Amino acid sequence: MLDKETRERIISLIHKEVVPAIGCTEPMAVALAVARAKEALGTMPERIEVLLSANILKNAMGVGIPGTGMIGLPIAVALGACIGRSEYQLEVLRDLTPATLAEGKKYMQEHDINIKLKDGITEKLYIEVTCYAAAPSTPDAPSAPLHSKAIISGSHTRFIYIENAGGEVKIDLTSPQKVESASSHRSREFCSRAPLSPQKEDEDIRLNLKIVHDFATEAPLEEIRFILQTKEYNMKAAHDAILGNYGHNLGKTIDRPLAKGIFGNSIFSHIIAKTASACDARMGGAMIPVMSNSGSGNQGICATNPVVVYAIENENTEEELIRALTLSHLTAIYIKQSLGKLSALCGCVVASIGSSCGITYLMGGDYQRICHSVKNMIANLTGMICDGAKPSCALKISSGVSTAILSALLSMEGKSVTSAEGIIDDDVDKSIHNLTSIGADAMRATDDMVLNIMTHKGC
Numbered sequence: 001m002l003d004k005e006t007r008e009r010i011i012s013l014i015h016k017e018v019v020p021a022i023g024c025t026e027p028m029a030v031a032l033a034v035a036r037a038k039e040a041l042g043t044m045p046e047r048i049e050v051l052l053s054a055n056i057l058k059n060a061m062g063v064g065i066p067g068t069g070m071i072g073l074p075i076a077v078a079l080g081a082c083i084g085r086s087e088y089q090l091e092v093l094r095d096l097t098p099a100t101l102a103e104g105k106k107y108m109q110e111h112d113i114n115i116k117l118k119d120g121i122t123e124k125l126y127i128e129v130t131c132y133a134a135a136p137s138t139p140d141a142p143s144a145p146l147h148s149k150a151i152i153s154g155s156h157t158r159f160i161y162i163e164n165a166g167g168e169v170k171i172d173l174t175s176p177q178k179v180e181s182a183s184s185h186r187s188r189e190f191c192s193r194a195p196l197s198p199q200k201e202d203e204d205i206r207l208n209l210k211i212v213h214d215f216a217t218e219a220p221l222e223e224i225r226f227i228l229q230t231k232e233y234n235m236k237a238a239h240d241a242i243l244g245n246y247g248h249n250l251g252k253t254i255d256r257p258l259a260k261g262i263f264g265n266s267i268f269s270h271i272i273a274k275t276a277s278a279c280d281a282r283m284g285g286a287m288i289p290v291m292s293n294s295g296s297g298n299q300g301i302c303a304t305n306p307v308v309v310y311a312i313e314n315e316n317t318e319e320e321l322i323r324a325l326t327l328s329h330l331t332a333i334y335i336k337q338s339l340g341k342l343s344a345l346c347g348c349v350v351a352s353i354g355s356s357c358g359i360t361y362l363m364g365g366d367y368q369r370i371c372h373s374v375k376n377m378i379a380n381l382t383g384m385i386c387d388g389a390k391p392s393c394a395l396k397i398s399s400g401v402s403t404a405i406l407s408a409l410l411s412m413e414g415k416s417v418t419s420a421e422g423i424i425d426d427d428v429d430k431s432i433h434n435l436t437s438i439g440a441d442a443m444r445a446t447d448d449m450v451l452n453i454m455t456h457k458g459c
Contacts, residue, residue: 001218002211009205010215010330011223016204017333018300019157020233021090021292023066024283024389026059027076029156029295032092033129034077035084040148040164045081045131046111051118053126054451055342061454062390064247064285067096068104071285073115078108081131089157091289124342125295127152133165155341156295207334208429209374213367216327227325233291234304237278246284247391250398251277267313268405272398275305279394293329293351294336298393302351303328306401307358316362327370328358338436344447345439346384348393352400353377360408371428372416376407378435379417379424385443387450 002010021028030050038045050073052060060073068075076093083100084092118126128151135146151161151174160173216224241251253259254273263269278301281288293300307328311321332354339345353374360373380403384396410416419426423434 002215006205006211007215007219007223010207010211010219013204013333014227014326014330017294017336018227018230018329019090019292020289021297021300022092022094022287022289023285023297024059024063025090025156025292025295025297026056026389027063027065027073028090028092029125029152030056030060030073030127030129031076031080031084032086032089032157033127033150033152033159034080034131035092036086036159036162037129037131037148037150038081038084039086040150040162040170041131041133041146042148042165043133043146045133047132048077048081048111048113049130049132050077050113050115051126051128052115053118053121053124053342055124055447056127057117058387058447058451058454059342059389062388063283064391066093066285067287068101068285074108074113075104077113077115078111079104082107090292094289096287123153124340125152125154125156204337207330207337209331209334209371209432210367212327212330212334213370216323216330217361219326221319221322224322224326227322227329230291230300230304230325230329231308231321233289234278234301235274235308237281237286237288237290237301238274238305239277240288241277241281241286244281244284244286246286247280247394249280250394251275251280254398267310268402270313271306271309271405272401274309275301275401276394276398278305279397280391283389283391283393293332293354294347295341296347296351298389298397299332299347299351300329302348302397302400303332303354303358306352306355306404307362310359311362314362320362324358324361327361328354330354331357331374335432335436338433339439342386343439344386344443344450345382345435346386346396346400348397348400349377349381349384349435349439352381352397352404355401356404356407359404360411363408363412365408365412369411369414372411372414373404373407374428375417375424375431376410376415377403378431379422380407382423382435382438383443385446385450388454 064071065076079093082104083095130149133146146165148165149163153160162170251273279298282297290297291300293303307324332351335350356373356377357370360370417424425431
């Protein structure tokens with residue numbers, strides 16, 4: 001068994017990366033930055049300037065903003081200024097009501113909201129918000145406008161710079177001499193259980209698949225029971241999604257008689273339906289919180305719901321479910337350590353690799369078979385592009401989950417893609433790094449082309 005200090009560091013990492021979120025995390029992170037900049041200004045801004053990295057812009061252009069019936073960043077920025085509270089983190093807009101939505105729409109129409117790309121940066125996750133307001137003045141003593149600034153970089157809630165209206169810098173991690181922690185508040189109940197002495201962000205424990213497996217399968221059960229909150233959040237999202245019509249209704253379509261005539265009333269169809277439904281609702285702008293993974297709600301859904309549905313229908317024990325969910329989520333976190341929070345590679349590739357590991361474990365698979373599942377996944381899904389957060393993400397998630405089940409079944413039959421084939425290596429961690437090298441490095445030109453296409457369409 002891993003020693004206590006190592007287990008505590010892994011638990012701290014899970015608490016940091018698996019947190020509740022309402023809506024797509026990119027526009028919510030923008031709203032969070034706006035809320036924090038407005039708090040630093042001390043008054044309602046008259047003008048807001050938002051500078052974004054290309055990947056943030058890509059993931060925020062076509063996604064529904066929860067509870068608004070609207071798409072895109074302007075309403076997210078307006079609501080961040082009107083009702084956003086930074087202590088809510090990625091649930092920053094949870095106080096939304098019909099009255100405050102009307103207030104946000106009015107603000108958007110009457111005030112200057114300027115959103116554009118930030119030039120000259122290499123960080124894929126970057127949000128810079130500057131709020132402006134008129135300062136009190138007299139005819140004899142005119143004052144310069146007040147302004148405040150907040151910058152998020154590296155992860156969706158990591159503030160690296162905050163400047164208030166008086167020019168006082170509260171946080172500055174843009175200078176290498178500054179070491180003050182930029183991670184403000186963690187999510188409420190879920191993260192309040194993190195162990196003492198949390199690691200700094202650049203000191204996160206570096207994982208490999210064997211560490212992930214050993215932790216998930218051997219850690220004392222009470223240390224990892226908290227992972228069941230992912231089930232509570234993400235399965236509830238799937239249930240609530242059935243009550244409305246969101247996105248492309250993929251989850252509901254798979255549950256209808258015509259689809260059952262094709263797929264059957266099977267574990268396979270139930271897994272896809274419960275996973276797609278939650279994604280339908282989230283991308284369609286439902287006011288439904290989910291438990292995210294590595295800054296993505298869709299990744300959290302994809303790492304959770306397939307494992308939960310399989311465990312329920314296969315009649316696995318609660319302990320087996322806890323360990324399978326831990327394996328799934330921690331595998332996704334491990335892969336994202338080398339891929340990065342945002343990339344040209346669709347996040348469903350990462351999260352469905354995690355769910356395939358979890359399902360393989362629930363099938364009775366050992367470490368070797370879990371490695372086989374990972375290799376089978378990489379051989380199939382590598383190269384699936386991310387073209388932004390949007391309702392059709394449910395289709396990609398369904399493709400990932402379908403492959404996850406197939407890969408697990410093959411591995412339990414002793415079948416694995418070999419090192420003689422494509423990018424697969426004998427070593428499973430090398431295979432994973434081959435995947436992430438393609439996604440983080442080789443697909444940069446793809447990322448640029450995708451953004452260029454998205455921003456120059458006729459619509």
